[in-house]
Amino acid sequence: MQRNRSTRQSLSYGSLEPKRLLAGNVNANFNGDHIYIRGDQQDNQIRIYSSDGTIRIAGIDGTTINRRAAVTVGNSTAVSGDARVTSQFAGGLRVHMGPGNDSVNVDGIRFHDLSIVYGGTGDDFVNISKTDFFSTAIVQTFDGDDNVAITNTQITDTLFAMTLDGDDSLTIENTITRGSAIMATGTGDDYLKLASNQHLGSPQFALTQDGADTVEILNPNIGTGGLEIFTGDGDDEVSGELVHGVIDGNVIIAGQGDTDISRLTIAESVSARVSLRGFEFNNEVVYRNASEVDYGFASYLKPDDSFFVADFVEFNQRTRLSSIEWLGSYENSTAPLTGDNFVIEIYEGGFVDDPSIGTYQAPVGNPVATFNVGNNANREDTGRTWSNLGPTRRIFSYSADIDFTMASNRQYWISIYSMPTGQGADLDNDFYILVDDIESELDSNDGAANVKWSNFPNWYPNTSAKTHFTLRS
Numbered sequence: 339m340q341r342n343r344s345t346r347q348s349l350s351y352g353s354l355e356p357k358r359l360l361a362g363n364v365n366a367n368f369n370g371d372h373i374y375i376r377g378d379q380q381d382n383q384i385r386i387y388s389s390d391g392t393i394r395i396a397g398i399d400g401t402t403i404n405r406r407a408a409v410t411v412g413n414s415t416a417v418s419g420d421a422r423v424t425s426q427f428a429g430g431l432r433v434h435m436g437p438g439n440d441s442v443n444v445d446g447i448r449f450h451d452l453s454i455v456y457g458g459t460g461d462d463f464v465n466i467s468k469t470d471f472f473s474t475a476i477v478q479t480f481d482g483d484d485n486v487a488i489t490n491t492q493i494t495d496t497l498f499a500m501t502l503d504g505d506d507s508l509t510i511e512n513t514i515t516r517g518s519a520i521m522a523t524g525t526g527d528d529y530l531k532l533a534s535n536q537h538l539g540s541p542q543f544a545l546t547q548d549g550a551d552t553v554e555i556l557n558p559n560i561g562t563g564g565l566e567i568f569t570g571d572g573d574d575e576v577s578g579e580l581v582h583g584v585i586d587g588n589v590i591i592a593g594q595g596d597t598d599i600s601r602l603t604i605a606e607s608v609s610a611r612v613s614l615r616g617f618e619f620n621n622e623v624v625y626r627n628a629s630e631v632d633y634g635f636a637s638y639l640k641p642d643d644s645f646f647v648a649d650f651v652e653f654n655q656r657t658r659l660s661s662i663e664w665l666g667s668y669e670n671s672t673a674p675l676t677g678d679n680f681v682i683e684i685y686e687g688g689f690v691d692d693p694s695i696g697t698y699q700a701p702v703g704n705p706v707a708t709f710n711v712g713n714n715a716n717r718e719d720t721g722r723t724w725s726n727l728g729p730t731r732r733i734f735s736y737s738a739d740i741d742f743t744m745a746s747n748r749q750y751w752i753s754i755y756s757m758p759t760g761q762g763a764d765l766d767n768d769f770y771i772l773v774d775d776i777e778s779e780l781d782s783n784d785g786a787a788n789v790k791w792s793n794f795p796n797w798y799p800n801t802s803a804k805t806h807f808t809l810r811s
Contacts, residue, residue: 361397386447392410417448422490431453452476471491475496483526492514496517509533511531515542516538518540519542523546525549535558540562544566560586580604592613605746624659649807652748659810661809663735664754682711687700687748701753720732
């Protein structure tokens with residue numbers, strides 16, 4: 339089913355910093371087992387980073403730390419031999435920013451104990467980059483339109499990354515989760531991106547709750563524990579690719595409500611471990627065969643099956659089809675009295691040797707899929723006509739739902755034929771499938787209809803004709 343998604347959120351996640359008001363003071367205490375940081379009710383921005391092997395906590399844009407511009411954590415130590423992380427702390431990081439539109443940046447540090455970063459109510463920004471958590475890490479924001487990004491980071495125990503109500507963005511990229519992980523957004527129109535991560539622990543969950551959410555997953559490495567992604571109620575959209583990563587466990591991507599797969603590319607080598615549940619497809623055109631219509635050819639000659647028309651398609655990536663469209667006409671120019679009787683067949687292709695005409699590409703064996711559409715195809719009069727080699731005939735457009743997944747780099751042939759009902763046996767070949775640029779080739783290749791299979795671009799190498807059909811995902 340195709341739905342108008344023009345009202346979908348058009349969020350700009352490139353501008354991550356929320357609008358700020360008056361800066362305040364942040365209290366930092368690092369003399370005990372952990373680094374404790376607590377904000378006030380103002381809009382505060384802080385940076386926690388490594389400088390010359392020690393940890394610094396600095397205010398940004400007027401925010402002060404213990405009434406100063408910056409402080410140094412005296413009991414931190416240097417890390418050698420690691421380009422990402424250059425200082426460490428034996429305990430954990432404990433941050434609670436409180437109300438306000440706050441910003442927390444953590445960069446280049448290793449923490450050895452439980453670490454917690456809380457935002458508060460307000461539009462908060464949390465960015466954690468090039469950081470090691472050698473224990474559990476909890477990152478959570480509360481009500482407000484929040485942005486959380488965890489990049490180039492590793493967590494050896496459990497990761498909890500959560501945003502609550504609001505239109506939030508949660509990005510986890512180039513990150514290693516060695517323990518279990520829960521990555522979740524709350525109610526609101528959220529954006530969840532998982533890109534180039536190593537999800538090695540078990541279990542690994544990504545969740546979005548109610549709202550029009552967008553989920554993007556890009557080429558992860560997934561351990562034997564697998565990865566499960568669930569969307570909640572709302573007009574959600576899932577996209578991405580599972581092509582370049584190593585996937586050892588099962589991947590479940592499950593929709594709820596009006597959830598679409600907009601474009602999800604899955605390598606054939608891992609497709610058996612990927613399960614898609616509860617999705618609609620958004621009818622994106624993935625292949626259009628032929629654009630101009632010059633001629634119609636009988637789709638199926640009966641009763642001896644002496645000839646029918648087929649044409650091929652091949653994708654360089656695994657593609658799931660949801661519908662097919664085609665053009666056709668009738669011998670007497672009007673629609674059948676009772677209705678159509680369409681059958682769509684999909685074959686795998688190969689090469690056939692024929693002593694009379696040589697080697698050619700053609701469908702091989704029995705159909706791998708058959709769709710008995712019958713009279714259930716959607717039919718519309720296009721208002722166009724064609725008249726080559728015969729009387730003027732009206733052109734109709736058709737569409738039908740199919741559910742078939744084409745493997746990557748494999749040739750498939752599609753045949754669409756019909757024996758219209760209610761018109762008598764002598765008109766069983768009354769339906770004409772429309773093709774382009776074929777008239778001259780018929781003149782020079784008289785007798786082509788005596789063969790069982792015909793795809794004109796390959797049957798005769800000098801022919802450019804194509805059967806008209808459009809495939810949608």
